[in-house]
Amino acid sequence: MDTPDRPRAGAAAAAGFEDSPVFNFINNLSPIPPPKPSDTAHNVQLFKSSDLAPVSSIFASPHVNPAKEPKILIRDDSVQLPQDLHSPNSVRTRVGSTITFRMIRCRDIVSENCNINCRLNEAPIDPSDHTSNSESQLPQSMKNGVGSVESDKGQCADGKTDLTISQECTDLEGMNLDESGPDKMDSSHSGMDLHESQLSEQNKDEPAVYNGDYMIANQPNSGMLTLGLPFGTETQSVNDTQEADNSNSGKSLLNEEPNYYIQNSAHEPHLYWTGAVEGAAVDYTPQALPGALQSQLMPCDKLNDPRDYMPTEQNGLSQHLRGTRRRSLFNEKAGASNKSEDKASDRRSVNSTTPKCKTIPGDINSKPLRTPPCALPGIGLHLNALAAIPKEKIVSGDIQSNIIESSNLPCPAGSSPPPSEQNIINDDFAQRTDVAGAEPSSQGSPKKKRHKFDNGDGTSCKRCSCKKSKCLKLYCECFAAGVYCSEPCTCQGCLNNESHMETVLSTRQQIESRNPLAFAPKVIHTSEPGLELGDFSNKTPASARHKRGCNCKKSSCLKKYCECFQGGVGCSISCRCEGCKNAFGRREGVAALSIEEPKQASEENNACVKEEKCEIDKQLVIYQATDLAPAENLLTTPSMVECRPLACLPPSSSKKPSSKKPRSSTKLAGHPSRLGNSQAPLKTDILLSQFGNYAEMVLGDSTSDTLKGNSSPQTSVKVVSPNKKRVSPPRMGTGLSPICKSGRKLILKSIPSFPSLGGDLNNEDQKSKTPAP
DNA sequence: GAGTTTGAAACT
DNA sequence: CAGTTTCAAACTC
Secondary structure, eight states: OOOOTHHHHHHHHHTTTTHHHHHHHHHHHHHOOOOHHHHHHHHHHHHHHHHHHHHTTGSOOEEEEOTOOOHHHHHHHHHSSTHHHHHHHHHHHHHHSSSOOOOOOTTTOSSHHHHHHHOOOOOOTTTTTHHHHHHHHHHHHHHHEEEEEEEHHHHHHOHHHHHHHHHHHHHHHHHHSSSSHHHHHHHHHOHHHHHHHHHHHHHHHEEEEEEHHHHHHOOOOOOHHHHOOTTTTHHHHHHHHHHOOOOHHOOHHHHHHHHHHHHHHHSSSSSOOHHHHHHOOOSSSSSSHHHHHHHHOOHHHHHHHHHTTTOOOOOOHHHHHHHHHHHHHIIIIIIIIIOOOOTTTHHHHHHGGSSSEEEEHHHHHHHHHHOOHHHOOGHHHHHHHHHHHHGGGHHHHHOOOOOOOOHHHOOSSSSSSHHHHHHHHHHHHHHIIIIIIIIIHSSSHHHHHHHHHSSSSSSOOOOOOOOSSTOSSSSHHHHHHBBOTTTTOSSSSSSOSGGGGHHHHHHHHHHHHHHHTTTTSOOOOOHHHHHHTTTTTTTTHHHHHHTOOOOOSSSTOOSTTTTHHTTTOOOOOOTOOOOOOOOOSSSSHHHHHHHHOOOHHHHHHHHHHHHHHHHHHHOOOOOOSSOHHHHHHHHHHHHHHHHHHHOOOOOOHHHOTTTTHHHHHHHHHHHHHHHHHHHHHHHHHHHOOOHHHHHHIIIIIIIIHHHHTSTTTSSSSOOOOTTSBOOOOOGGGGHHHHHHHHHHHHHHHHHHHHOOOOHHHHHHHHHHHOOOH
């Protein structure tokens, strides 16, 4: 198709592969120059944002809650998929059959970005941008992935011409033909019909292409990955991991994905996402990438929802939307997060979203610190959205969460996000977990539902019902979450509103002065054992995160009273709980098995199970290091336990006898967060490098390890099989999950890398590997 | 919907 | 730093 003119391609040409479609394909990919400045910038932003955000502690100031923005937005995006246009039904089935990818969570790493990434939506993107290309590319990648994917391919091959499929196929062609592709893409997209026809054709023709892609993908080192992205390493690692995952299934979406990445990377900065990659995997829609993400996001169930499908207009629109979608990710960062709109429309209206709750303006301190992305008000929110997501959507929520997490990846683990940010994030997670676990409860009283209602953004309103605290104390969830109380709140004498901004800020500062970690998330999903342990000062961020431990006595850590449980994480050393039975992981020794305990886990697990089911059944989940599936998140603890041995944090350090008290720990941790802000710039730089490391850590390492089998049992598999089933380490069989565990394990690895923001990526790794003597 | 339980936050 | 009180969520009826 294309000429091997490109220098890089030249090598291949030299090889004599020029003629091969694969070669062509590769050429297309490889040629892609390093991300354009703008692109790079985007990428950087993502990472930065994540990094920065955490550092800056976005939440320092309360954020306006977009209370009601549906976090679901993501879904919407996914919904948007052209499929609807063609045949929702087909799509549905496909979706079900097809694999969905989970976004990798980097959340731990990235604290903030989540929001941004998560949202595909709305922000109208300029088609002019590569976005279109990228989109198209994404779809292509998707296609590729899909094509490779059994189900998808089957469909295409079958000539079923699902809209999505067809589109995908077409996209691929376009991809193959030209990287630039936007035009091509457009053309391809423009005609849905065309797609179909093309599909058939492509199906025929493409195989070669796919193959090529596939091959490329297979090659970890393939130029594609390496080439483009600054993150190349990551991508590679990802690919590897994916491959590993795929390996299970044999071919893999992933394989294709790599291409996807590459292309994206080349064209779009946004693509950098692993998530995007994953998205690529998504069959659905051509529209997709962004959509892909969305699709991923979308719960299996949701696919059914007409809304989800979005009445996207047509291909053209879809394309356009695509662009927007991608953008949306960033846009969201920009603070445009629109939670509310689950619906397709949401994208466009993204901005329109009306957060009822407003996030409190960044703290004085934090504000300046806020780095671009991080700064975005929306940052915190995204996670919450998950929680907000109705049970129905829970699954999707997970996905979303995953996506979000992935977005987070960039953030250097080392830097702990500002407490506030973390809080948000945590909240999100918690919410997610809550959603899962709490689902039942949520049904009950509004309060219970409250979290669910949350936008999902960290910023969403918590619907507090404070009476005496005036919503100026941590008792107030809204205040604690850094958001202003909004309509949903039933609080009395509330001062947590814009009109009292000064009061709020001052109060926050006071609280933070007391306890830097006061606004830090109660539970950090990061499974990093070390962090949990809080031992390493180096990893202060982590420690800070985990500073709090529960002090449950009667709840046995089996109820929401327990922060750990509520957060969906197992209890850690820092916990002082008595009779800990935390299903997610018991404190200390108990932990490992606790997860498996069906009894305890039953409730919580249910949530996890649900998610997992969906995922398993229909989705391919790609876990990245940090990303614990939401469901997985639940598991984190156990994994952590297991991990610990690996992580081997210094035992002494690990133990913080009184870690619970935020105060003591907080001081240590708290500062770091702020420091992080200052460090932010560094972080960004580091981030990239870290990111790669991180990716490796997460994906690569875990995957590699798992693949290799060397891995300690701990590094259980996170791998998802292309087959649609996660490949879980043998051990986990229980409902919960193998996956979860595996995910956690991975996380653990990743964790080590994070710890030192300032870090040192290298150091981190080393440290992680070799716990301090 | 009201009341009780629970554990964190705040206070001393 | 430890103990107590206050608070609001979580939970139960």
